[in-house]
Amino acid sequence: MKTHFDIEQLIGRGTIASELEYERAMVADRKLRLLAKESGYFKNLRSQLRDLIESYEQQHWANHKTITSEQLHEGELAEQVAEDERLFIEKRRLLIRKKLKDLELSQEELGRILGHKSKTHMSELMNGIKPFTLPDLVAINLLLKINLNDLIPVFLSDEKKQQIKAALLKLNKPTLAKTELSF
Numbered sequence: 665m666k667t668h669f670d671i672e673q674l675i676g677r678g679t680i681a682s683e684l685e686y687e688r689a690m691v692a693d694r695k696l697r698l699l700a701k702e703s704g705y706f707k708n709l710r711s712q713l714r715d716l717i718e719s720y721e722q723q724h725w726a727n728h729k730t731i732t733s734e735q736l737h738e739g740e741l742a743e744q745v746a747e748d749e750r751l752f753i754e755k756r757r758l759l760i761r762k763k764l765k766d767l768e769l770s771q772e773e774l775g776r777i778l779g780h781k782s783k784t785h786m787s788e789l790m791n792g793i794k795p796f797t798l799p800d801l802v803a804i805n806l807l808l809k810i811n812l813n814d815l816i817p818v819f820l821s822d823e824k825k826q827q828i829k830a831a832l833l834k835l836n837k838p839t840l841a842k843t844e845l846s847f
Contacts, residue, residue, distance in 0.1 A: 670795050671696075675712045680720040683738045687746035689717050695791055705784060709793075745819070752817050753792035759815075760790065763808035778803055 671692045680686050696710035725731065764774060775786030778800050788794040796804075801815040820828070832840055 671709065671713060671793055675709065675716065678716070680716050683724075683735075683742040684745055686717065686720050686724075687739075687742040688749070689713055689720075691746050691750045692793065693717060695793060699787070699791065699793070703784065706793075748819060749817065750792070752819075756815055757790050757792070759810050760804060760808065763810060767808070774804075774807075777807065 671689070674680065674685060674689065680689055693710060693713055696706050696713065699706035700710045724735070760774075761771070764771060771786055771790060772783050775781075775783065775789075778786075780786050780789070785794070789796050789800070796815075798816070801812070804810060805812050805815055
């Protein structure tokens with residue numbers, strides 16, 4: 665089970681399918697800009713991602729006369745979700761790094777503990793380029809004593825929120841209707 669956006673999966677698919685994926689790709693591009701200075705792998709990944717971003721922009725945003733207020737609103741919502749995710753990943757990265765420092769462990773050593781052989785792969789996980797697996801996050805929780813709420817993103821996509829709301833309406837259960845759901 666993966667916990668968030670996977671850049672390599674997006675690149676493998678060859679297209680950005682939604683405004684949220686576009687905003688996530690924009691965040692990933694900024695992260696890869698820094699990592700590309702260190703590695704040809706990240707430079708290549710960023711180049712491929714930038715091609716997808718450019719294609720999406722040409723298809724959806726190039727003609728300002730056809731941009732609707734709904735499209736602008738969707739873009740603003742997607743941008744906020746992507747920013748919330750970025751902030752979450754950054755906070756998680758800093759928490760993990762602090763705990764590693766306290767325990768005198770390196771990021772590479774944590775990677776070996778989790779069964780990741782590549783230093784690059786661990787860097788991708790820490791920087792949100794690739795998503796951690798749920799077992800990795802549980803292991804980090806147990807090993808580093810970091811609260812799971814600080815390791816696992818607990819926000820839902822708008823599509824999932826709408827699906828849940830629609831299902832709750834169809835069920836017509838008074839006890840569920842009174843439940844305060846934070847979405």
